[in-house]
Amino acid sequence: MEGLSVDHLLGIKDLTIKDFQLIFKTADEFKEVINRPIKKVPSLRDITIANLFFENSTRTKLSFELAEKRLSSDVINFSSGTSSVKKGETLVDTVNNILAMKVDMVVMRHPNPGAAAYLSKHVDAKIVNAGDGAHEHPTQALLDAYSIQEKLGEVKGQKVVIVGDVLHSRVALSNIYCLQKLGAEVMLCGPATLIPKFAHTLGVKVEHNLRKALEWCDVANMLRIQLERQDNKYFPSLREYVMQYGMNKQLLDSLGKKIVVMHPGPINRGVEITSEVADSDQSIILSQVENGVAIRMAVLYLLALKINRD
Amino acid sequence: MQAREIIGTKEFHLIIKRLAFQLIENHSDFKDTVLIGLQDRGIHLADKLGDVLREMKPDSEINVGHLDITFFRDDFRRSDKPLKANKTEINFVIENKNVILIDDVLFTGRTVRAGLDAMMAFGRPANVELLTFVDRRYTRHLPIEASYVGKTVDSIAKDKVLVEWTKLEGQDRVMMYSSEKE
Numbered sequence: 001m002e003g004l005s006v007d008h009l010l011g012i013k014d015l016t017i018k019d020f021q022l023i024f025k026t027a028d029e030f031k032e033v034i035n036r037p038i039k040k041v042p043s044l045r046d047i048t049i050a051n052l053f054f055e056n057s058t059r060t061k062l063s064f065e066l067a068e069k070r071l072s073s074d075v076i077n078f079s080s081g082t083s084s085v086k087k088g089e090t091l092v093d094t095v096n097n098i099l100a101m102k103v104d105m106v107v108m109r110h111p112n113p114g115a116a117a118y119l120s121k122h123v124d125a126k127i128v129n130a131g132d133g134a135h136e137h138p139t140q141a142l143l144d145a146y147s148i149q150e151k152l153g154e155v156k157g158q159k160v161v162i163v164g165d166v167l168h169s170r171v172a173l174s175n176i177y178c179l180q181k182l183g184a185e186v187m188l189c190g191p192a193t194l195i196p197k198f199a200h201t202l203g204v205k206v207e208h209n210l211r212k213a214l215e216w217c218d219v220a221n222m223l224r225i226q227l228e229r230q231d232n233k234y235f236p237s238l239r240e241y242v243m244q245y246g247m248n249k250q251l252l253d254s255l256g257k258k259i260v261v262m263h264p265g266p267i268n269r270g271v272e273i274t275s276e277v278a279d280s281d282q283s284i285i286l287s288q289v290e291n292g293v294a295i296r297m298a299v300l301y302l303l304a305l306k307i308n309r310d
Numbered sequence: 311m312q313a314r315e316i317i318g319t320k321e322f323h324l325i326i327k328r329l330a331f332q333l334i335e336n337h338s339d340f341k342d343t344v345l346i347g348l349q350d351r352g353i354h355l356a357d358k359l360g361d362v363l364r365e366m367k368p369d370s371e372i373n374v375g376h377l378d379i380t381f382f383r384d385d386f387r388r389s390d391k392p393l394k395a396n397k398t399e400i401n402f403v404i405e406n407k408n409v410i411l412i413d414d415v416l417f418t419g420r421t422v423r424a425g426l427d428a429m430m431a432f433g434r435p436a437n438v439e440l441l442t443f444v445d446r447r448y449t450r451h452l453p454i455e456a457s458y459v460g461k462t463v464d465s466i467a468k469d470k471v472l473v474e475w476t477k478l479e480g481q482d483r484v485m486m487y488s489s490e491k492e
Contacts, residue, residue, distance in 0.1 A: 002394075022394075025394075025395070026394075026395055028395075028397075029378060029380070029381075029395035029396070029397065029398065030395075032397070032398050033381065033398075033431075036431050036432060037431065037432060037433060038431035038432075039431075040431070041381035041382060041431075042381070042382060042427075043381045043382075043386050043425070044386075138466075150387070298446075301381075304386075304387065305386070305387060305393065307387060
């Protein structure tokens with residue numbers, strides 16, 4: 001059967017071009033489904049999915065949960081704040097206990113990089129990585145690339161700049177892998193303290209001047225400043241960051257071309273981008289959210305095909 | 311693999327014309343009637359019938375839609391075939407309309423069962439009829455029969471019946487492929 005080349009979605013690194021095409025094509029059809037009067041299909045009605053969130057998340061969790069429900073799967077939710085993890089249970093034990101309740105797929109967010117890959121080796125369920133530390137967040141990268149393709153026709157040949165807190169962002173790393181595999185050029189832009197030291201090994205350009213970066217690009221993906229992850233001071237003050245790396249309407253209009261503005265959310269309005277930019281016609285932030293559900297439906301559907309039935 | 315032509319080009323076009331006349335007989339001006347072809351091969355028959363009807367009834371508006379049933383199939387994870395989705399395009403309202411579901415070959419009836427479910431996601435039609443080009447007799451898994459039939463053929467389950475189109479296979483005809491002579 002011509003399906004995905006992987007049994008779990010752990011990271012973008014493992015996917016082939018064919019996988020991208022299959023996921024995007026399937027997402028096209030699911031996008032049509034979620035715009036019907038009845039937005040639900042029965043494909044996954046005999047599948048149970050556990051959403052394990054060992055780290056806070058609102059929109060990713062909502063998006064996954066909605067995708068799972070639109071596919072008719074049964075959903076159980078777990079968040080570490082209210083669980084036995086606090087009592088010292090290990091990850092594998094926690095998950096095995098949940099799997100003992102006959103769960104077929106696990107969607108997991110975890111603060112430790114590699115947690116999803118580790119789990120996939122130790123438990124018998126399909127794993128979807130919903131973010132592991134600052135490592136990967138594959139469904140976000142897929143939906144970003146899908147949104148670019150939808151807006152501009154194709155990803156190949158586009159110049160994409162990722163602006164802001166790259167160091168703490170799992171979105172950035174997955175996005176870089178994804179965009180490069182699809183043939184786009186990627187640039188990172190931000191204060192030197194927020195660009196990882198290993199950036200040069202990723203085959204990306206680095207630019208510290210926002211205007212120059214925006215003049216170069218077709219698409220700007222503005223990352224959120226993750227204040228909660230910043231244990232040190234990475235820039236003198238938020239005000240100074242906004243002055244140097246915040247995108248406002250004036251800057252956007254002065255570029256002499258219409259670039260596409262993206263943001264993985266949640267937005268710190270007035271920090272990464274101003275409200276005017278977020279709500280302008282160049283911003284595709286809300287299509288990203290809609291596409292997120294379609295992409296997650298596609299990923300869950302295609303992975304469910306790989307579950308052995310006995 | 312043995313190939314045998316069961317409907318030639320001339321008969322093929324006659325059948326399409328006859329089906330169109332039968333539809334006109336029951337639905338006259340198509341004011342409250344819409345055509346929905348099932349993906350992936352039923353859409354070609356639906357499109358063709360749409361064209362023929364428009365020619366015969368130039369004053370009527372003939373609505374033709376395409377419906378993909380992939381996500382409604384009952385063999386998800388049970389079939390070795392890839393369950394790849396196709397496009398659904400229904401740019402009209404089906405609520406309270408007469409819907410004519412169209413598929414090229416009626417075999418087990420499972421596709422039509424899925425089609426009925428998939429269609430209901432778009433609204434509640436007044437009534438639904440089924441039109442098929444080839445009705446494979448005695449092969450049904452479900453109690454589903456067509457309201458309009460192009461031709462009834464006898465076949466065994468292992469045979470494959472394919473309605474071929476000029477734009478796809480180079481000729482309008484219906485072929486039966488048998489794996490081996492019994």
